[in-house]
Amino acid sequence: MSSGDYQQSQRLAKPAFTEVQASALVESVFGLKASKIQPLPSYDDQNFHVHILKTKDTTDGPTEYVLKISNLESSKNPDLIELQNDIITFLKAAGFPTASVCRTKGDNTTSLISIGRESEIKSYLVRLITYLPGKPIAQIPVSPQLLYEIGRLAANLDKTLEKFHHPKLSNLHRKDFIWNLKNIPLLEKYVGALGQSRNRETVEEVIQLYKEKVMTKLSHFRACINHGDLNDHNILVEPSKSAFGDAVYQVSGILDFGDMSFGYYVFEVAIAIMYMMIESKNPMQVGGHVLAGFESVIPLTAVERGALFLLVCGRFCQSLVMAAYSCQLHPENTEYLMITAKTGWKHLQQMVEMGQKAVEDIWFETARSYESGISM
Numbered sequence: 001m002s003s004g005d006y007q008q009s010q011r012l013a014k015p016a017f018t019e020v021q022a023s024a025l026v027e028s029v030f031g032l033k034a035s036k037i038q039p040l041p042s043y044d045d046q047n048f049h050v051h052i053l054k055t056k057d058t059t060d061g062p063t064e065y066v067l068k069i070s071n072l073e074s075s076k077n078p079d080l081i082e083l084q085n086d087i088i089t090f091l092k093a094a095g096f097p098t099a100s101v102c103r104t105k106g107d108n109t110t111s112l113i114s115i116g117r118e119s120e121i122k123s124y125l126v127r128l129i130t131y132l133p134g135k136p137i138a139q140i141p142v143s144p145q146l147l148y149e150i151g152r153l154a155a156n157l158d159k160t161l162e163k164f165h166h167p168k169l170s171n172l173h174r175k176d177f178i179w180n181l182k183n184i185p186l187l188e189k190y191v192g193a194l195g196q197s198r199n200r201e202t203v204e205e206v207i208q209l210y211k212e213k214v215m216t217k218l219s220h221f222r223a224c225i226n227h228g229d230l231n232d233h234n235i236l237v238e239p240s241k242s243a244f245g246d247a248v249y250q251v252s253g254i255l256d257f258g259d260m261s262f263g264y265y266v267f268e269v270a271i272a273i274m275y276m277m278i279e280s281k282n283p284m285q286v287g288g289h290v291l292a293g294f295e296s297v298i299p300l301t302a303v304e305r306g307a308l309f310l311l312v313c314g315r316f317c318q319s320l321v322m323a324a325y326s327c328q329l330h331p332e333n334t335e336y337l338m339i340t341a342k343t344g345w346k347h348l349q350q351m352v353e354m355g356q357k358a359v360e361d362i363w364f365e366t367a368r369s370y371e372s373g374i375s376m
Helices: 003-013 019-030 078-093 144-161 181-189 198-213 215-220 265-277 283-295 302-329 331-337 341-354 356-371
Strands: 034-040 046-052 064-069 111-115 122-130 223-226 235-241 247-254 261-264
Touching (some): 144 223, 144 247, 144 283, 181 198, 181 261, 181 302, 198 341, 223 265, 265 302, 302 341, 302 356, 341 356
Antiparallel strands (some): 034 046, 223 261, 235 247
């Protein structure tokens, strides 16, 4: 397949349902009538915010849902989508603020629907989950205390998933999954999207350092299941009052389990640190607060701590390179795809310029301050 053919196939992989078609799916597959339906931003799937018309049969149920239509590639692996649904349900039962998964009229958690004619038939997996309240963290000023809580949340997610057993769990061994932090070297296929630039040089430097200093240590990291995408748009918060009457925020929702895979504890905290840096006015301070929260549940080993800097840099590279590449495929989705790039390149360049030791000194000193009960 030529490069042009490959790009064309990727363009066609993302669903392009209209609001009318989405509304019809909600009724035909899930037996619910939509009173209002709006598209939601998404990476390579398609999501809709659905308001349900109340009837005698739905009086006691939720009134708002998210219709999720998986892209063509993901739709070829229904076992993985089913597994994600079961994990969401498992975590909700364990007390996490995840959505509830709606059953189809056939009492399944997903449905494969086909559209088109003859040779152009395309099949997509659809599912419906409850709409969670709250604002994305990206829309609020984030305090050190909230960063600490995000670190705790990341650790508790991974720790809780140690108890999750499922006959299809092997589907989380996603060998060439571009978003797993094990696969930073796979970015070499996509750096051409950056052209000849300083950004490209930085990414290539990070990839090389990753190969030399992290890949050789992977066998020393402790393995687990990762959420893999605890970003500033996938964690929702709501305001509450503190004992002193101040407005504080608490996590009200965890979204998007589509990037789950087998990884390592240190991957989860690295990913959380990177995304919490995006909107921060003091990005280099963020890592220490998130790390302190994470280590209050799962202390990292010396080897894991030593890899944290390059793992955070690596996640910046994944997000920034794949956004640039995806913009070439989906120019109509540029605004959403480039969210991280608005500040991400600046943060990555600053980290690389400061160097590992200088950044670690800030992170580890901030994390250490929590041990004495005085957070910085």
